Amino acid sequence: MSDLPQAVELTPAALHLRWPDGAAELPAARLRAVCRCGGCRARAERGEPAPAPAELVDAVPVGRYALNLIFSDGHDRGIYPWTWLRELGPVNAAA
């Protein structure tokens, strides 16, 4: 079982995660750009440009394994497993 963050905080600009060994801040624009949902993958395969940056509106837990992020441009298909979020963000040693 992958470890889960101890705290999740959402602001329009970023997703803040507190892991057992530090905190990570993932900018909303980056999360929007790396979305792996079917529509975004198809768009990337067609060679179309990444979506315009968008703000975060909501984060809905998907079971115990992922977050479904909702963006201000209406995009709500992105599922972000904790293991992937962990890889995306640097962990700052600041306790």
Ligand SMILES: [Zn+2]
């Ligand atoms: Zn997507």
